[in-house]
Amino acid sequence: MEQSIIVTVDVVLFTLAGDQLQIVLLKREREPYAQQWALPGGYIHADEDRDAQAAAARVLRDKTGLISPYLEQLFTFSGGVRDPRGWSVSISYYALVHESLLVADEAHRFSLWPVDALPDLPFDHQRVVSYAVQRLRDKSSYSSLPCHLLPPLFTLTELQHTYERLLGQPLDKSVFRRKLPELDFLEAVPDAIRLGKHRPAQLYRLRPDKRLAIFDRAM
Incomplete structure (x- = not known):
C-alpha cells in the first residue's frame, strides 16, 4: 500500500x-x-x-x-x-x-x-x-529587511541599532547616515518628532514601494 x-x-x-x-x-x-x-x-x-x-x-x-x-x-x-x-x-x-x-x-x-x-x-x-x-x-547586510523588526515609525538611531544587532557588529554612525539617502528606502514622516533627553529626533518609515529594498553593496 x-x-x-x-x-x-x-x-x-x-x-x-x-x-x-x-x-x-x-x-x-x-x-x-x-x-x-x-x-x-x-x-x-x-x-x-x-x-x-x-x-x-x-x-x-x-x-x-x-x-x-x-x-x-x-x-x-x-x-x-x-x-x-x-x-x-x-x-x-x-x-x-x-x-x-x-x-x-x-x-x-x-x-x-x-x-x-x-x-x-x-x-x-x-x-x-x-x-x-x-x-x-x-x-x-544588503537589504532593508531589518526595518520589519521596527515599529511603523522609528528614528535613524533605532534603525542603526537594529542593523547592528542582526549583523553582530557596530556600524560607524556617520558612514551609516551617509549611505541612507543613496539607498532610498526610507521617508521622513512630516511633523513626526520624538522628544527625548537630547535634541528631538525625526521619525521615519519604510517607503510603501520599498517593502524589501536590495542594495548594490553591503551595509
Whole structure:
C-alpha cells in the first residue's frame, strides 16, 4: 500500500526583544512530541489555501493571532525520518514582527526564546531555525529587511541599532547616515518628532514601494 506524504508549513517568527534576536515557539498539543516546544506549523489545506505562502500566513495567524508585515519562503525540508508519522515535506518560511505585537499576547499561545538558547526542538526544527537565522543575518547586510523588526515609525538611531544587532557588529554612525539617502528606502514622516533627553529626533518609515529594498553593496 502506497504511503501518503505529509505536507506541512512551518514558520520561524523573529523579533528583537531584550536586545536579543528571539523566535516564537508553541507547545504542541498533540502527538508526536506533545507538550514540547516547536515552531508554529500545520497542514496545508488544499480547499482553503491558495498556495504554500497563504498556508503559512494562515497557520501563523491561527496559531499566534499575528499577521507579519514580512513573510518569505526559506527552504523545503523533506525525508522519511524527520517525522515519526511517515515521509514528510515541510515548506518553511520566516517572518518578522516588532516586539510590541508579541508582548500583548494575553492568551499565552506562545513564548519567546533567544535563538542562542533554544530548548530541544522536535522534528528537524533546530535545522529550520539555523537556516532562518543565517538567511536573516545574510540578507540584512544588503537589504532593508531589518526595518520589519521596527515599529511603523522609528528614528535613524533605532534603525542603526537594529542593523547592528542582526549583523553582530557596530556600524560607524556617520558612514551609516551617509549611505541612507543613496539607498532610498526610507521617508521622513512630516511633523513626526520624538522628544527625548537630547535634541528631538525625526521619525521615519519604510517607503510603501520599498517593502524589501536590495542594495548594490553591503551595509
